[in-house]
Amino acid sequence: MPVTSRQPLLATFVGVLFILTGCAGIKPQNTTPLPASTPEIHAQHLATIATISAFDLQTRIGVQANGRGFSGATNWKHSATHDNIAIFSPLGAQVATIDKTPNGVTLIADGKTYYADDTETLTQKILGWSLPMQGLPDWIIGRPSPSKIEQSAWDEAGRLTKLRQDGWDIEYSQYVSTSGYQLPQKIALRSQNLNLKIIVERWLLSESHP
Amino acid sequence: MKQLFIIILAIPTLAFAGGMDRLKAFYQNTTSMRANFNQTVVDSQGRKVQEVTGTMQLQRPGKFRWDYNKPYVQQIVGDGEKVWLYDPDLNQVTVRPLSKTLGSSPASLLAGSKDMEKSFTIKDEGRQDDLDWVQATPKDADSGFERVYLGFKEDALQQMELHDSFGHITVIEFTKLERNQKPNAQAFRFTVPAGADVVGE
Numbered sequence: 001m002p003v004t005s006r007q008p009l010l011a012t013f014v015g016v017l018f019i020l021t022g023c024a025g026i027k028p029q030n031t032t033p034l035p036a037s038t039p040e041i042h043a044q045h046l047a048t049i050a051t052i053s054a055f056d057l058q059t060r061i062g063v064q065a066n067g068r069g070f071s072g073a074t075n076w077k078h079s080a081t082h083d084n085i086a087i088f089s090p091l092g093a094q095v096a097t098i099d100k101t102p103n104g105v106t107l108i109a110d111g112k113t114y115y116a117d118d119t120e121t122l123t124q125k126i127l128g129w130s131l132p133m134q135g136l137p138d139w140i141i142g143r144p145s146p147s148k149i150e151q152s153a154w155d156e157a158g159r160l161t162k163l164r165q166d167g168w169d170i171e172y173s174q175y176v177s178t179s180g181y182q183l184p185q186k187i188a189l190r191s192q193n194l195n196l197k198i199i200v201e202r203w204l205l206s207e208s209h210p
Numbered sequence: 211m212k213q214l215f216i217i218i219l220a221i222p223t224l225a226f227a228g229g230m231d232r233l234k235a236f237y238q239n240t241t242s243m244r245a246n247f248n249q250t251v252v253d254s255q256g257r258k259v260q261e262v263t264g265t266m267q268l269q270r271p272g273k274f275r276w277d278y279n280k281p282y283v284q285q286i287v288g289d290g291e292k293v294w295l296y297d298p299d300l301n302q303v304t305v306r307p308l309s310k311t312l313g314s315s316p317a318s319l320l321a322g323s324k325d326m327e328k329s330f331t332i333k334d335e336g337r338q339d340d341l342d343w344v345q346a347t348p349k350d351a352d353s354g355f356e357r358v359y360l361g362f363k364e365d366a367l368q369q370m371e372l373h374d375s376f377g378h379i380t381v382i383e384f385t386k387l388e389r390n391q392k393p394n395a396q397a398f399r400f401t402v403p404a405g406a407d408v409v410g411e
């Protein structure tokens with residue numbers, strides 16, 4: 001019998017200290033390229049977003065690898081120690097879930113559970129494309145990861161527009177203002193074998209108190 | 211099967227027809243359909259994770275078009291041979307042969323022919339909320355959905371429910387239904403927009 005239960009939204013997010021926003025409406029920003037930033041301005045921007053300790057975001061993604069591809073949606077919950085990513089088909093069916101903890105990574109798809117030490121290996125093996133989880137939690141909020149920066153460009157508001165790191169070329173074409181932060185809304189990531197386009201539908205942030 | 215059809219046709223004044231009969235009548239009598247739809251996805255804890263609206267059109271066999279309008283634009287077009295999925299924001303077109311999607315995608319399922327029993331196991335689910343329900347279970351385990359429910363009012367499809375293996379439920383409600391109106395043939399033709407990336411799945 002078809003049953004659709006609707007319960008109140010529960011804050012299940014582990015480690016949430018302070019929920020800054022509900023479903024904040026995303027307002028598209030001007031995408032015109034801006035003059036280069038000064039190091040002071042982008043340091044200031046990075047200092048502001050450094051207070052983001054956790055996020056819960058809904059995205060649409062487009063994946064292209066060797067002429068094959070996938071488009072769909074994701075729901076990604078990130079905290080300092082834990083990542084949970086659910087991947088959905090365009091019609092809403094969940095196709096996979098990825099759970100990353102300090103102990104390793106689990107991927108569930110087609111009713112089977114797979115384990116590995118890192119997400120890159122596991123997604124490459126099971127989904128056929130490698131999700132760059134080493135850098136993505138930093139890249140998604142618009143900052144370089146701790147590894148070596150090969151190239152970067154910033155706009156006059158101090159926001160990243162281009163970044164080259166870990167064999168990835170990352171381009172930020174649109175930012176959105178949410179809860180006082182300037183956060184990426186459209187990101188394109190390219191590696192030798194993979195194109196990954198991400199559109200953020202909704203940001204939900206948690207902030208750590210200094 | 212044939213006998214069942216004869217029995218149904220022979221008793222047109224049947225006071226109560228179950229979901230199975232509604233489904234058969236739907237596949238027999240609805241050659242084309244247009245409707246607005248509202249699609250809601252709830253997760254295993256009952257939280258609403260997605261709500262989208264749009265319009266759909268279908269013409270048997272194998273032609274359909276779903277236009278998602280809100281909160282973002284997305285098109286799924288079945289031209290009879292291929293199924294095209296276009297996301298303008300991602301600037302990406304994903305294309306698959308129709309034959310590979312018939313057993314899995316609900317859009318393809320509705321546009322299929324009456325031998326849907328090749329791809330689905332059909333079961334009567336009785337009456338609820340004034341609708342007659344059938345359960346369709348895909349025979350292909352990789353279809354993405356574990357069970358699909360179709361709710362009919364008379365011969366008209368009013369609601370679909372799709373259950374995936376993660377406990378998510380996609381509910382699609384149809385409104386402003388029109389049946390067997392001559393559809394615009396252009397609607398089922400997909401032209402790749404200039405500059406869009408095209409990928410196979």
